[in-house]
Amino acid sequence: MEITSAQVKALRDATGAGMMDSKRALQEADGDFEKAKQILRESGKAGISKRAGRTAGEGVVEAYLHTPDPNLPPKLGVMVELDCETDFVAKTDEFRRLARDIAMHVAAADPTYIGRGDVPEDVLERERAIYAAQAEGKPDHIVERIVEGKLKDFYKQVVLLDQPFIRDQDKTIQELLEEYSTKVRENLVLRRFSRFRVGEDV
Amino acid sequence: MEITSAQVKALRDATGAGMMDSKRALQEADGDFEKAKQILRESGKAGISKRAGRTAGEGVVEAYLHTPDPNLPPKLGVMVELDCETDFVAKTDEFRRLARDIAMHVAAADPTYIGRGDVPEDVLERERAIYAAQAEGKPDHIVERIVEGKLKDFYKQVVLLDQPFIRDQDKTIQELLEEYSTKVRENLVLRRFSRFRVGEDV
Numbered sequence: 001m002e003i004t005s006a007q008v009k010a011l012r013d014a015t016g017a018g019m020m021d022s023k024r025a026l027q028e029a030d031g032d033f034e035k036a037k038q039i040l041r042e043s044g045k046a047g048i049s050k051r052a053g054r055t056a057g058e059g060v061v062e063a064y065l066h067t068p069d070p071n072l073p074p075k076l077g078v079m080v081e082l083d084c085e086t087d088f089v090a091k092t093d094e095f096r097r098l099a100r101d102i103a104m105h106v107a108a109a110d111p112t113y114i115g116r117g118d119v120p121e122d123v124l125e126r127e128r129a130i131y132a133a134q135a136e137g138k139p140d141h142i143v144e145r146i147v148e149g150k151l152k153d154f155y156k157q158v159v160l161l162d163q164p165f166i167r168d169q170d171k172t173i174q175e176l177l178e179e180y181s182t183k184v185r186e187n188l189v190l191r192r193f194s195r196f197r198v199g200e201d202v
Numbered sequence: 203m204e205i206t207s208a209q210v211k212a213l214r215d216a217t218g219a220g221m222m223d224s225k226r227a228l229q230e231a232d233g234d235f236e237k238a239k240q241i242l243r244e245s246g247k248a249g250i251s252k253r254a255g256r257t258a259g260e261g262v263v264e265a266y267l268h269t270p271d272p273n274l275p276p277k278l279g280v281m282v283e284l285d286c287e288t289d290f291v292a293k294t295d296e297f298r299r300l301a302r303d304i305a306m307h308v309a310a311a312d313p314t315y316i317g318r319g320d321v322p323e324d325v326l327e328r329e330r331a332i333y334a335a336q337a338e339g340k341p342d343h344i345v346e347r348i349v350e351g352k353l354k355d356f357y358k359q360v361v362l363l364d365q366p367f368i369r370d371q372d373k374t375i376q377e378l379l380e381e382y383s384t385k386v387r388e389n390l391v392l393r394r395f396s397r398f399r400v401g402e403d404v
Contacts, residue, residue, distance in 0.1 A: 059400040061279030063265035073293050077263030079281040081398045090400075091275050192404055194396035196283045198261040198292075202394055 001030050005116050015040050018178040019115075019161065056189040058090045059083030064103035075198040078103040085186040098180055101167065102160075106193050111160035114190055119159065127154050160190070203232050207318055217242050220380040221363070258391040260292045261285030266305035277400040280305040287388040300382055303369065304362075308395050313362035316392055321361065329356050362392070 003026045011022040011033065017040050029035035061081050065074035082099040089095050113119050131150040135143045155162040161174040171179070173190075181188045205228045213224040213235065219242050231237035263283050267276035284301040291297050315321050333352040337345045357364040363376040373381070375392075383390045 057401055059277070060275040061267060061277060061398045061400060063267060063279055063281055065263060065265060071293070072289075073262040073298050075261070075263060075292075077265055077281050077283075079265055079279050079396055079398060081279075081400060083400065087274075090277075091273070096275050192398060194281055194398075196263045196281060196394060196396075198263060198283060198285060199259055 001027060003027055003031060007031065007033070009117060011036055011040070018181070019174055020178065056083035056085055056187045058085060058087050059189075059191070060090055060096055060099050062096060062099035062103055064100055064107055066107050076107055076196070078106045078193060078195045080106065080193045081191040083189040083191050084184070089184050089186050095180075095184075098176075101165075102173065102176075102190065103193070105163070105166045105173065106160065106195055108166045109160075109163050110195065111163055112158040114160050114193070116155055116159055116162065119155075124151070127151060160193070203229060205229055205233060209233065209235070211319065213238055213242070220383070221376055222380065258285035258287055258389045258393075260287060260289050261391075261393070262292055262298055262301050264298060264301035264305055266302055266309055268309050278309055278398070280308045280395060280397045282308065282395040283393040285391040285393050286386070291386050291388050297382075297386075300378075303367075304375065304378075304392065305395070307365070307368045307375065308362065308397055310368045311362075311365050312397065313365055314360040316362050316395070318357055318361050318364065321357075326353070329353060362395070 003023055007026055008019060008022045011017065011026060012019060015022070015037060017025070021040060022036070025036040025039040026033075028039055059082055061079065063077060063079040066076040066078075067074045080099055080103045082095070082102065084090055084095065128147055128151065131147040132143055134150075135146040138146070152162075156164070161172065161177075163173055165171050165173055165176050168176075177188050177190065205225055209228055210221060210224045213219065213228060214221060217224070217239060219227070223242060224238070227238040227241040228235075230241055261284055263281065265279060265281040268278040268280075269276045282301055282305045284297070284304065286292055286297065330349055330353065333349040334345055336352075337348040340348070358366070363374065363379075365375055367373050367375055367378050370378075379390050379392065
Protein backbone atom coordinates (compact mmCIF):
# COMPACT_ATOMS: atom_id res chain seq x y z
CA MET A 1 0.00 0.00 0.00
CA GLU A 2 1.52 3.29 -1.13
CA ILE A 3 1.06 6.11 1.41
CA THR A 4 1.38 9.62 -0.01
CA SER A 5 3.13 12.43 1.83
CA ALA A 6 -0.16 14.39 1.68
CA GLN A 7 -1.86 11.62 3.69
CA VAL A 8 0.97 11.63 6.22
CA LYS A 9 0.80 15.40 6.52
CA ALA A 10 -2.97 15.36 7.08
CA LEU A 11 -2.60 12.75 9.83
CA ARG A 12 0.25 14.65 11.47
CA ASP A 13 -1.79 17.86 11.40
CA ALA A 14 -4.78 16.08 12.93
CA THR A 15 -2.88 14.26 15.67
CA GLY A 16 0.41 16.03 16.24
CA ALA A 17 2.16 12.68 15.87
CA GLY A 18 5.58 12.37 14.23
CA MET A 19 6.12 11.66 10.57
CA MET A 20 7.37 8.10 11.02
CA ASP A 21 4.59 7.16 13.45
CA SER A 22 1.97 8.65 11.16
CA LYS A 23 3.30 6.80 8.15
CA ARG A 24 3.45 3.51 10.01
CA ALA A 25 -0.10 3.96 11.29
CA LEU A 26 -1.37 4.70 7.78
CA GLN A 27 0.37 1.63 6.42
CA GLU A 28 -1.10 -0.51 9.19
CA ALA A 29 -4.53 0.96 8.42
CA ASP A 30 -4.14 0.40 4.66
CA GLY A 31 -4.48 4.13 4.14
CA ASP A 32 -7.75 4.47 6.12
CA PHE A 33 -7.46 7.86 7.80
CA GLU A 34 -9.83 7.31 10.77
CA LYS A 35 -8.38 3.87 11.44
CA ALA A 36 -4.85 5.35 11.39
CA LYS A 37 -5.93 8.00 13.90
CA GLN A 38 -7.34 5.24 16.09
CA ILE A 39 -4.07 3.28 15.88
CA LEU A 40 -2.08 6.33 16.94
CA ARG A 41 -4.45 6.94 19.85
CA GLU A 42 -4.38 3.33 20.98
CA SER A 43 -0.60 3.09 20.77
CA GLY A 44 -0.76 5.88 23.36
CA LYS A 45 2.96 6.30 23.11
CA ALA A 46 4.08 9.35 25.01
CA GLY A 47 0.62 10.83 24.91
CA ILE A 48 1.23 12.00 21.37
CA SER A 49 -2.47 12.49 20.72
CA LYS A 50 -2.68 14.84 23.70
CA ARG A 51 -0.02 17.01 22.12
CA ALA A 52 -2.09 17.49 18.98
CA GLY A 53 -2.85 21.11 18.24
CA ARG A 54 -0.66 22.44 21.02
CA THR A 55 1.59 25.23 19.84
CA ALA A 56 5.37 25.19 19.96
CA GLY A 57 5.66 28.87 20.87
CA GLU A 58 8.79 28.71 23.02
CA GLY A 59 12.27 27.69 21.94
CA VAL A 60 15.87 28.68 21.40
CA VAL A 61 18.11 30.10 18.72
CA GLU A 62 21.52 28.46 18.62
CA ALA A 63 24.51 28.80 16.31
CA TYR A 64 27.49 26.71 15.34
CA LEU A 65 30.61 28.30 13.84
CA HIS A 66 32.93 25.78 12.24
CA THR A 67 36.61 26.39 13.11
CA PRO A 68 38.67 23.35 12.09
CA ASP A 69 41.85 25.42 12.55
CA PRO A 70 41.76 27.57 15.70
CA ASN A 71 44.19 30.02 14.09
CA LEU A 72 41.78 30.74 11.26
CA PRO A 73 38.43 32.54 11.46
CA PRO A 74 35.14 30.65 11.01
CA LYS A 75 34.20 30.52 7.31
CA LEU A 76 31.16 28.31 7.79
CA GLY A 77 28.31 28.98 10.19
CA VAL A 78 24.84 27.65 10.92
CA MET A 79 22.02 29.14 12.96
CA VAL A 80 18.88 27.19 13.90
CA GLU A 81 15.61 27.91 15.67
CA LEU A 82 14.28 24.92 17.59
CA ASP A 83 10.86 25.39 19.17
CA CYS A 84 9.04 23.59 21.96
CA GLU A 85 5.93 24.31 24.02
CA THR A 86 7.23 25.66 27.33
CA ASP A 87 10.06 27.75 28.66
CA PHE A 88 10.61 24.98 31.17
CA VAL A 89 11.93 22.72 28.40
CA ALA A 90 13.54 25.53 26.38
CA LYS A 91 15.85 26.55 29.18
CA THR A 92 17.29 23.12 29.88
CA ASP A 93 20.90 22.48 28.87
CA GLU A 94 19.80 19.32 27.10
CA PHE A 95 17.39 21.19 24.83
CA ARG A 96 20.00 23.80 23.96
CA ARG A 97 22.52 21.03 23.28
CA LEU A 98 20.01 19.35 20.94
CA ALA A 99 19.66 22.64 19.01
CA ARG A 100 23.45 23.01 18.78
CA ASP A 101 23.83 19.37 17.71
CA ILE A 102 21.40 20.01 14.87
CA ALA A 103 23.28 23.19 13.90
CA MET A 104 26.52 21.18 13.78
CA HIS A 105 24.75 18.51 11.74
CA VAL A 106 23.56 21.12 9.23
CA ALA A 107 27.11 22.46 8.90
CA ALA A 108 28.38 18.99 7.99
CA ALA A 109 25.45 17.53 6.03
CA ASP A 110 24.42 20.68 4.14
CA PRO A 111 20.67 20.04 3.70
CA THR A 112 18.63 22.31 1.44
CA TYR A 113 15.16 21.86 2.98
CA ILE A 114 13.77 21.10 6.44
CA GLY A 115 10.97 18.66 5.54
CA ARG A 116 9.86 16.80 2.40
CA GLY A 117 6.98 19.24 2.09
CA ASP A 118 9.51 22.05 1.58
CA VAL A 119 10.89 20.55 -1.65
CA PRO A 120 9.28 22.50 -4.53
CA GLU A 121 7.07 20.49 -6.89
CA ASP A 122 9.20 21.36 -9.96
CA VAL A 123 12.34 20.03 -8.25
CA LEU A 124 10.55 16.74 -7.53
CA GLU A 125 9.29 16.52 -11.12
CA ARG A 126 12.81 17.13 -12.45
CA GLU A 127 14.23 14.38 -10.20
CA ARG A 128 11.47 11.92 -11.14
CA ALA A 129 12.10 12.57 -14.84
CA ILE A 130 15.83 11.91 -14.46
CA TYR A 131 15.28 8.64 -12.56
CA ALA A 132 12.61 7.49 -15.02
CA ALA A 133 14.97 8.19 -17.94
CA GLN A 134 17.71 6.18 -16.24
CA ALA A 135 15.33 3.19 -15.90
CA GLU A 136 14.02 3.45 -19.46
CA GLY A 137 13.07 0.20 -21.17
CA LYS A 138 12.05 -1.55 -17.97
CA PRO A 139 8.37 -2.43 -17.23
CA ASP A 140 6.30 0.44 -15.82
CA HIS A 141 5.85 -0.96 -12.32
CA ILE A 142 9.63 -1.55 -12.05
CA VAL A 143 10.36 1.99 -13.25
CA GLU A 144 7.96 3.29 -10.62
CA ARG A 145 9.69 1.35 -7.87
CA ILE A 146 13.12 2.54 -9.02
CA VAL A 147 11.92 6.16 -9.12
CA GLU A 148 10.47 5.93 -5.60
CA GLY A 149 13.67 4.34 -4.30
CA LYS A 150 15.90 7.00 -5.84
CA LEU A 151 13.58 9.71 -4.59
CA LYS A 152 14.10 8.39 -1.05
CA ASP A 153 17.86 8.66 -1.57
CA PHE A 154 17.36 12.20 -2.87
CA TYR A 155 15.39 13.12 0.28
CA LYS A 156 18.21 11.75 2.42
CA GLN A 157 20.59 14.06 0.60
CA VAL A 158 18.64 17.30 0.71
CA VAL A 159 15.96 17.06 3.43
CA LEU A 160 17.25 17.72 6.96
CA LEU A 161 14.61 15.59 8.75
CA ASP A 162 15.41 12.61 6.49
CA GLN A 163 19.19 12.82 6.95
CA PRO A 164 20.96 10.34 9.24
CA PHE A 165 22.14 12.29 12.29
CA ILE A 166 25.86 12.94 11.84
CA ARG A 167 26.73 11.88 15.39
CA ASP A 168 24.56 8.74 15.36
CA GLN A 169 23.89 7.49 11.85
CA ASP A 170 21.36 4.93 13.14
CA LYS A 171 18.67 7.58 13.49
CA THR A 172 17.45 10.37 11.28
CA ILE A 173 17.10 13.96 12.52
CA GLN A 174 13.33 13.34 12.50
CA GLU A 175 13.80 10.35 14.81
CA LEU A 176 16.20 12.32 17.02
CA LEU A 177 13.52 14.99 17.45
CA GLU A 178 10.74 12.44 18.03
CA GLU A 179 12.86 10.72 20.67
CA TYR A 180 13.34 13.94 22.56
CA SER A 181 9.71 14.97 22.01
CA THR A 182 8.58 11.70 23.59
CA LYS A 183 10.94 12.23 26.50
CA VAL A 184 9.79 15.76 27.38
CA ARG A 185 6.19 15.21 26.21
CA GLU A 186 6.11 18.35 24.13
CA ASN A 187 5.75 19.12 20.44
CA LEU A 188 9.11 20.06 18.93
CA VAL A 189 9.41 22.05 15.72
CA LEU A 190 12.65 22.71 13.93
CA ARG A 191 11.41 26.03 12.59
CA ARG A 192 14.27 27.20 10.34
CA PHE A 193 17.97 27.25 9.69
CA SER A 194 20.53 29.37 7.85
CA ARG A 195 23.86 28.08 6.61
CA PHE A 196 26.52 30.55 5.40
CA ARG A 197 29.80 29.56 3.82
CA VAL A 198 32.28 32.23 2.73
CA GLY A 199 32.81 32.11 -1.02
CA GLU A 200 29.60 30.36 -2.02
CA ASP A 201 27.15 32.07 -4.37
CA VAL A 202 24.45 33.95 -2.52
CA MET B 203 21.31 69.09 -7.80
CA GLU B 204 19.42 65.84 -7.11
CA ILE B 205 21.61 62.74 -7.39
CA THR B 206 19.71 59.48 -7.99
CA SER B 207 20.67 56.21 -6.33
CA ALA B 208 21.11 54.73 -9.84
CA GLN B 209 23.84 57.31 -10.55
CA VAL B 210 25.54 56.54 -7.24
CA LYS B 211 25.38 52.82 -7.94
CA ALA B 212 26.89 53.25 -11.42
CA LEU B 213 29.76 55.27 -10.00
CA ARG B 214 30.35 52.78 -7.20
CA ASP B 215 30.39 49.92 -9.70
CA ALA B 216 32.85 51.79 -11.91
CA THR B 217 35.25 52.87 -9.18
CA GLY B 218 34.72 50.61 -6.17
CA ALA B 219 34.35 53.73 -4.04
CA GLY B 220 31.95 53.88 -1.10
CA MET B 221 28.38 55.12 -1.30
CA MET B 222 28.94 58.38 0.56
CA ASP B 223 32.12 59.25 -1.36
CA SER B 224 30.41 58.50 -4.67
CA LYS B 225 27.41 60.64 -3.78
CA ARG B 226 29.59 63.54 -2.67
CA ALA B 227 31.67 63.31 -5.85
CA LEU B 228 28.54 63.33 -8.01
CA GLN B 229 27.17 66.35 -6.17
CA GLU B 230 30.48 68.17 -6.57
CA ALA B 231 30.44 67.28 -10.28
CA ASP B 232 26.81 68.41 -10.71
CA GLY B 233 25.91 64.88 -11.77
CA ASP B 234 28.62 64.63 -14.48
CA PHE B 235 29.70 61.00 -14.35
CA GLU B 236 33.23 61.32 -15.84
CA LYS B 237 33.95 64.41 -13.74
CA ALA B 238 32.81 62.54 -10.62
CA LYS B 239 35.12 59.64 -11.48
CA GLN B 240 37.96 62.16 -11.87
CA ILE B 241 37.17 63.71 -8.48
CA LEU B 242 37.28 60.31 -6.83
CA ARG B 243 40.60 59.51 -8.50
CA GLU B 244 42.13 62.85 -7.59
CA SER B 245 41.00 62.65 -3.98
CA GLY B 246 43.11 59.47 -3.97
CA LYS B 247 41.84 58.68 -0.53
CA ALA B 248 42.95 55.25 0.56
CA GLY B 249 43.62 54.18 -3.00
CA ILE B 250 39.91 53.51 -3.42
CA SER B 251 40.11 53.55 -7.22
CA LYS B 252 42.76 50.83 -7.07
CA ARG B 253 40.33 48.61 -5.23
CA ALA B 254 37.78 48.79 -8.04
CA GLY B 255 36.92 45.41 -9.45
CA ARG B 256 38.88 43.47 -6.87
CA THR B 257 36.87 40.61 -5.40
CA ALA B 258 35.99 40.19 -1.75
CA GLY B 259 36.40 36.40 -1.76
CA GLU B 260 37.62 35.90 1.80
CA GLY B 261 35.77 36.64 4.99
CA VAL B 262 34.18 35.37 8.17
CA VAL B 263 30.87 34.10 9.43
CA GLU B 264 30.03 35.36 12.91
CA ALA B 265 26.98 35.02 15.13
CA TYR B 266 25.47 36.90 18.04
CA LEU B 267 23.03 35.20 20.42
CA HIS B 268 21.15 37.65 22.59
CA THR B 269 20.92 36.54 26.25
CA PRO B 270 19.74 39.46 28.39
CA ASP B 271 19.12 37.02 31.26
CA PRO B 272 21.93 34.46 31.67
CA ASN B 273 19.47 32.01 33.24
CA LEU B 274 17.32 31.97 30.12
CA PRO B 275 18.21 30.53 26.71
CA PRO B 276 18.85 32.80 23.70
CA LYS B 277 15.58 33.55 21.91
CA LEU B 278 17.09 35.99 19.43
CA GLY B 279 20.09 35.29 17.21
CA VAL B 280 21.84 36.87 14.26
CA MET B 281 24.40 35.44 11.87
CA VAL B 282 26.35 37.57 9.36
CA GLU B 283 28.85 36.97 6.58
CA LEU B 284 31.37 39.79 6.23
CA ASP B 285 33.75 39.46 3.29
CA CYS B 286 37.11 41.05 2.50
CA GLU B 287 39.84 40.40 -0.06
CA THR B 288 42.51 38.47 1.83
CA ASP B 289 42.78 35.90 4.56
CA PHE B 290 45.35 38.22 6.11
CA VAL B 291 42.59 40.69 7.01
CA ALA B 292 39.92 38.01 7.63
CA LYS B 293 41.87 36.36 10.41
CA THR B 294 42.52 39.49 12.47
CA ASP B 295 40.65 39.85 15.74
CA GLU B 296 39.59 43.33 14.71
CA PHE B 297 37.86 42.09 11.56
CA ARG B 298 36.04 39.36 13.45
CA ARG B 299 35.02 41.89 16.09
CA LEU B 300 33.63 44.16 13.36
CA ALA B 301 31.53 41.24 12.06
CA ARG B 302 30.26 40.49 15.57
CA ASP B 303 29.51 44.17 16.19
CA ILE B 304 27.38 44.22 13.06
CA ALA B 305 25.60 41.02 14.15
CA MET B 306 24.84 42.65 17.51
CA HIS B 307 23.65 45.77 15.70
CA VAL B 308 21.28 43.69 13.54
CA ALA B 309 19.87 42.01 16.67
CA ALA B 310 19.03 45.43 18.15
CA ALA B 311 18.09 47.45 15.06
CA ASP B 312 16.22 44.74 13.15
CA PRO B 313 16.87 45.84 9.52
CA THR B 314 15.02 44.14 6.68
CA TYR B 315 17.47 44.74 3.82
CA ILE B 316 21.24 45.15 3.48
CA GLY B 317 21.38 47.99 0.92
CA ARG B 318 18.88 50.39 -0.67
CA GLY B 319 19.09 48.34 -3.85
CA ASP B 320 17.62 45.38 -1.96
CA VAL B 321 14.33 47.15 -1.24
CA PRO B 322 11.79 45.81 -3.78
CA GLU B 323 10.33 48.34 -6.20
CA ASP B 324 6.73 47.68 -5.09
CA VAL B 325 7.65 48.41 -1.46
CA LEU B 326 9.18 51.75 -2.52
CA GLU B 327 6.11 52.59 -4.58
CA ARG B 328 3.82 51.80 -1.66
CA GLU B 329 5.87 54.03 0.66
CA ARG B 330 5.97 56.89 -1.86
CA ALA B 331 2.19 56.67 -2.30
CA ILE B 332 1.63 56.88 1.47
CA TYR B 333 3.93 59.90 1.88
CA ALA B 334 2.42 61.66 -1.12
CA ALA B 335 -1.09 61.10 0.29
CA GLN B 336 0.02 62.56 3.63
CA ALA B 337 1.30 65.70 1.85
CA GLU B 338 -1.78 66.08 -0.34
CA GLY B 339 -2.83 69.61 -1.23
CA LYS B 340 0.71 71.03 -1.13
CA PRO B 341 2.49 72.19 -4.35
CA ASP B 342 4.09 69.40 -6.36
CA HIS B 343 7.71 70.34 -5.70
CA ILE B 344 7.01 70.48 -1.94
CA VAL B 345 5.28 67.08 -2.06
CA GLU B 346 8.32 65.70 -3.88
CA ARG B 347 10.70 67.04 -1.25
CA ILE B 348 8.54 65.65 1.57
CA VAL B 349 8.39 62.23 -0.10
CA GLU B 350 12.17 62.12 -0.57
CA GLY B 351 12.72 63.16 3.04
CA LYS B 352 10.38 60.52 4.40
CA LEU B 353 11.93 57.92 2.12
CA LYS B 354 15.31 58.69 3.71
CA ASP B 355 13.78 58.07 7.15
CA PHE B 356 12.30 54.84 5.82
CA TYR B 357 15.75 53.70 4.61
CA LYS B 358 17.18 54.45 8.05
CA GLN B 359 14.54 52.16 9.53
CA VAL B 360 14.84 49.17 7.24
CA VAL B 361 18.20 49.32 5.38
CA LEU B 362 21.16 48.05 7.42
CA LEU B 363 23.81 50.17 5.65
CA ASP B 364 21.75 53.33 6.27
CA GLN B 365 21.15 52.64 9.97
CA PRO B 366 23.12 54.57 12.60
CA PHE B 367 25.53 52.09 14.23
CA ILE B 368 24.02 51.12 17.58
CA ARG B 369 27.31 51.57 19.47
CA ASP B 370 28.21 54.89 17.83
CA GLN B 371 25.16 56.68 16.49
CA ASP B 372 27.33 59.31 14.74
CA LYS B 373 28.11 56.94 11.89
CA THR B 374 26.03 54.64 9.76
CA ILE B 375 26.93 50.98 9.23
CA GLN B 376 28.00 52.01 5.70
CA GLU B 377 30.40 54.57 7.17
CA LEU B 378 31.65 52.06 9.74
CA LEU B 379 32.50 49.66 6.89
CA GLU B 380 34.07 52.41 4.76
CA GLU B 381 36.23 53.49 7.68
CA TYR B 382 37.56 49.99 8.16
CA SER B 383 37.90 49.47 4.40
CA THR B 384 40.07 52.60 4.19
CA LYS B 385 42.18 51.39 7.10
CA VAL B 386 42.94 47.93 5.70
CA ARG B 387 42.85 49.04 2.04
CA GLU B 388 40.53 46.23 1.00
CA ASN B 389 37.00 46.03 -0.38
CA LEU B 390 34.56 44.94 2.33
CA VAL B 391 31.20 43.42 1.51
CA LEU B 392 28.54 42.66 4.07
CA ARG B 393 27.24 39.71 2.07
CA ARG B 394 24.18 38.57 4.07
CA PHE B 395 22.57 38.20 7.44
CA SER B 396 19.88 36.10 9.12
CA ARG B 397 17.95 37.18 12.18
CA PHE B 398 15.80 34.64 14.06
CA ARG B 399 13.52 35.48 16.95
CA VAL B 400 11.52 32.74 18.66
CA GLY B 401 7.80 33.33 18.24
CA GLU B 402 7.90 35.56 15.17
CA ASP B 403 6.10 34.47 11.98
CA VAL B 404 8.39 32.66 9.58
